[in-house]
Amino acid sequence: MLLSEMGNSLPKASADNVSAEAFSSPVAETRKLSVKEMEAIAKRLRRHIISMTGRAGSGHPGGSLSAVEIVTALYFWVLKHKPSDSCWSDRDRFILSKGHAAPLLYATLAECGYFPVDELTSLRRFNTRLQGHTDCLLTPGVEMTAGTLGQGLSFAIGAALAGRLDSRKYRVYVLLGDGECDEGQVWEGAMAAAHFKLDNLVVIVDNNGQQIDGWNREVMNLEPFAKKWQAFGWRVIEVDGHDLAQLTQAFDRAKLVKGQPVAIIAHTIKGKGVSFMENNPDFHGKAPNAEEVEIALKELE
Amino acid sequence: MPGQEVSLRETYGKTLVELGKENSDIVVLDADLSRSTMTCFFAREFPNRFFDCGIAEQNMVGIAAGLAASGKIPFASTFAVFVLGRCFDQIRMSIAQPGFNVKLVATHCGISVGEDGASHQSIEDLSLVGSLPGFTVIVPADAIETAQAVRVAAATRGPFYIRLPRPKLPLVYNEDYRFNLGKAVTMRSGKRATIMAIGTMVTAAVEAANNLAREGIDCRVLNMPTLKPVDEVSVIKAATETGAIVTAEEHLEHGGLGSIIARVVARHRPVPMEMVAIKDTYAQSGKPAELLQRYGLTAKDIEQAVREVIKRKEW
Numbered sequence A: 001m002l003l004s005e006m007g008n009s010l011p012k013a014s015a016d017n018v019s020a021e022a023f024s025s026p027v028a029e030t031r032k033l034s035v036k037e038m039e040a041i042a043k044r045l046r047r048h049i050i051s052m053t054g055r056a057g058s059g060h061p062g063g064s065l066s067a068v069e070i071v072t073a074l075y076f077w078v079l080k081h082k083p084s085d086s087c088w089s090d091r092d093r094f095i096l097s098k099g100h101a102a103p104l105l106y107a108t109l110a111e112c113g114y115f116p117v118d119e120l121t122s123l124r125r126f127n128t129r130l131q132g133h134t135d136c137l138l139t140p141g142v143e144m145t146a147g148t149l150g151q152g153l154s155f156a157i158g159a160a161l162a163g164r165l166d167s168r169k170y171r172v173y174v175l176l177g178d179g180e181c182d183e184g185q186v187w188e189g190a191m192a193a194a195h196f197k198l199d200n201l202v203v204i205v206d207n208n209g210q211q212i213d214g215w216n217r218e219v220m221n222l223e224p225f226a227k228k229w230q231a232f233g234w235r236v237i238e239v240d241g242h243d244l245a246q247l248t249q250a251f252d253r254a255k256l257v258k259g260q261p262v263a264i265i266a267h268t269i270k271g272k273g274v275s276f277m278e279n280n281p282d283f284h285g286k287a288p289n290a291e292e293v294e295i296a297l298k299e300l301e
Numbered sequence B: 001m002p003g004q005e006v007s008l009r010e011t012y013g014k015t016l017v018e019l020g021k022e023n024s025d026i027v028v029l030d031a032d033l034s035r036s037t038m039t040c041f042f043a044r045e046f047p048n049r050f051f052d053c054g055i056a057e058q059n060m061v062g063i064a065a066g067l068a069a070s071g072k073i074p075f076a077s078t079f080a081v082f083v084l085g086r087c088f089d090q091i092r093m094s095i096a097q098p099g100f101n102v103k104l105v106a107t108h109c110g111i112s113v114g115e116d117g118a119s120h121q122s123i124e125d126l127s128l129v130g131s132l133p134g135f136t137v138i139v140p141a142d143a144i145e146t147a148q149a150v151r152v153a154a155a156t157r158g159p160f161y162i163r164l165p166r167p168k169l170p171l172v173y174n175e176d177y178r179f180n181l182g183k184a185v186t187m188r189s190g191k192r193a194t195i196m197a198i199g200t201m202v203t204a205a206v207e208a209a210n211n212l213a214r215e216g217i218d219c220r221v222l223n224m225p226t227l228k229p230v231d232e233v234s235v236i237k238a239a240t241e242t243g244a245i246v247t248a249e250e251h252l253e254h255g256g257l258g259s260i261i262a263r264v265v266a267r268h269r270p271v272p273m274e275m276v277a278i279k280d281t282y283a284q285s286g287k288p289a290e291l292l293q294r295y296g297l298t299a300k301d302i303e304q305a306v307r308e309v310i311k312r313k314e315w
């Protein structure tokens, strides 16, 4: 179990009363769910991801499944948001930089009530609001048009700077892939966010160790990854990215950090939850066929 | 007063300061060239609303998008090569596709950058930005037009690209000039052919028309400050009434003013055309005047193009 933190130590959140503490949070606009409830939601999201991509016949299940707990924790614990008013100006922003994980975001937004769950079946179809990669003009709750990797952190910095200029309390969360961090623009952003002392900005890296051509360490070594973020001026928190209690704690701790941005490096497994997809690069950008959908959904019962 | 040489960049910088006083949502970004783009004036006046992103243009473009998404009106500036050349993907996905209210004001366009040489001479930017759906593209011809175009960009929602040169340019307008977005401006009337020009080439176009008039060739001259959306009505009218068109721009022939006008003319009113532009090559170091001459962008080149094009006229 990982819940280590680099840099200065922070006040400790106790693991056992996580839920109670959160319910009493004064800024909560949405009900915070318990870890148990969130685990159930995570399972539903995984089922949606499998069904959606299976039905569409294309899409990116692997990197959607790896980030399920991260996004669940965000939408059902961390974010102040109003599914009935996706343009609410004080909402916390969640920016999906790895836009290929769109099925995960759509499933989450639907479960929150931004649009009907039924609509998920329209993924990638002609005239759908649920494009292959996220489109902020079409889908309620989607903050950023994404798909070409490496751009989300810069966008998030803009949103965080605007929040600060307007003295708004919202916070900005941006999810990056680890392979995505090959992009130079990510490190331009890393440098800038620290330079601007954006303590209203949190990066979460879905550190599943894989990209398309294989393992990060073989394609393009990222290590020492945490130290890189730290050297760029970020507070780094490392967690098991499938452990909702660790994730919620990490997000709570991130809120206490002042004067610098926080990077949560979430160690995850690509394809998590479906035996034949786990750590299997084949399912990065390939949908399961009918038979595979059936097996996967059985495993996710 | 017309003819007086004024810096478009300096005018841009001063206009930003005025806008900043009028509207607190105006924010400005630069990438370590604020003393050249002249955003430094704004930085001095409004340090909280100015973000120097360092030499990281892709990040600057993305930050501008995020600011716009949160209700700000960002003006982002650097040299033309560094914004369109380097950041096409970022401009495309983070700004053009969502249609964000970002104003990219690029300076040091074309070959009149001069001595810095080919790496710094942006001759492809209009082709690149013109290809992006939803972008408004403006190439002012002088400082008076620059000030107004910048104001119009600030007041009009959506992504804008404004292209400014390094050298000072002679004023072609009086203070009472009013820039109309999407409208061509008649600089001179005439019947034998129309010269359409942008930016640095507008003065050359007027000079060429004056010289041709002495030969008895009477040309209309249009300044086309809004390259996109182009003023189709004026283009079709010019084709119909003068029967021949010469375009003049400090850009590659591919994808700039000439290409845009040719598309309108070919569809609505085919007439012979000549394009005064850079011909599929990169330029080099030199004084602006030397380069403009070497790469065929002078009044003389426009005059020659007019003589050629009227030979091919049908009437």
Ligand SMILES: Cc1ncc(C[n+]2csc(CCOP(=O)(O)OP(=O)(O)O)c2C)c(N)n1
Residues within 6 Å of the ligand: A062, A063, A064, A066, A098, A100, A147, A148, A149, A150, A176, A177, A178, A179, A180, A181, A206, A208, A210, A211, A212, A270, A284
């Ligand atoms: C700029 C850019 N280059 C290439 C791609 C193609 N591509 C899509 S996903 C991907 C791998 C992403 O790896 P990672 O960020 O680790 O995502 P994950 O493994 O979590 O799905 C690549 C190369 C892209 N979308 N954008």
